[in-house]
Amino acid sequence: xxxxxxxxxxxxxxxxxxxxxxxxxxxxxxxxxxxxxxxxxxxxxxxxxxxxxxxxxxxxxxxxxxxxxxxxxxxxxxxxxxxxxxxxxxxxxxxxxxxxxxxxxxxxxxxxxxxxxxxxxxxxxxxxxxxxxxxxxxxxxxxxxxxxxxxxxxxxxxxxxxxxxxxxxxxxxxxxxxxxxxxxxxxxxxxxxxxxxxxxxxxxxxxxxxxxxxxxxxxxxxxx
Numbered sequence: 001x002x003x004x005x006x007x008x009x010x011x012x013x014x015x016x017x018x019x020x021x022x023x024x025x026x027x028x029x030x031x032x033x034x035x036x037x038x039x040x041x042x043x044x045x046x047x048x049x050x051x052x053x054x055x056x057x058x059x060x061x062x063x064x065x066x067x068x069x070x071x072x073x074x075x076x077x078x079x080x081x082x083x084x085x086x087x088x089x090x091x092x093x094x095x096x097x098x099x100x101x102x103x104x105x106x107x108x109x110x111x112x113x114x115x116x117x118x119x120x121x122x123x124x125x126x127x128x129x130x131x132x133x134x135x136x137x138x139x140x141x142x143x144x145x146x147x148x149x150x151x152x153x154x155x156x157x158x159x160x161x162x163x164x165x166x167x168x169x170x171x172x173x174x175x176x177x178x179x180x181x182x183x184x185x186x187x188x189x190x191x192x193x194x195x196x197x198x199x200x201x202x203x204x205x206x207x208x209x210x211x212x213x214x215x216x217x218x219x220x221x222x223x224x
Contacts, residue, residue: 007065007217010213011062011066014209018055018156018160018206019161022055022153022157025048025153026150026153026157028048029149029153038147038150039143040146040149041140041142041143041144042141042144045144045146045149048146052152053192054195054201054203056105057192058207059159060106060191061207062163062210063106063167064170064185065214067168067174101155102152102158104159105152105155106166106169106173106185108185108187108191108192109187109192111187191211193207194211
């Protein structure tokens, strides 16, 4: 088995694992039947946010791996998941007026360092807080608006289902350099959602695996 085939198999395995996690997050954030609010308890909100950040970082690294040596022009079939319909949907869905849907964020958010010359005010607003609040800072049953989390979880699921399409998005960005001040979609150092020390959740292990795969792929062939 050559390196490219081995890497494709590793991408597939991690993609399948992340698909299960993304589907679970979507279900966790689904409002109860008959509910008239978009809020969820704060304990659930921060639990999902932590898992979501790690999963998003892992998917971004899978996209970079998928885009290695990719020609952005040819179309590639999307991944089929039983019982799931992507944003493009069925023919009937395509005939309807398009509705704005969340797009997966290809880029790691910048680190909110003081006097960071790469960051704009918009980047600063999008950055996640450096630390999640402790239990003494909020009541577990305190309501939190989960609209943005639902959109991000859905975008995560769509990106995994259509991973080749996301890789083409990244390849097109590399050609156009829409943001020339960014040389890569990934930020240096630890990615968002990375948990130092012993992994606690499955997504922590997947993120580490994706980081290792990326480091392996960037090595010269003779040193792998």
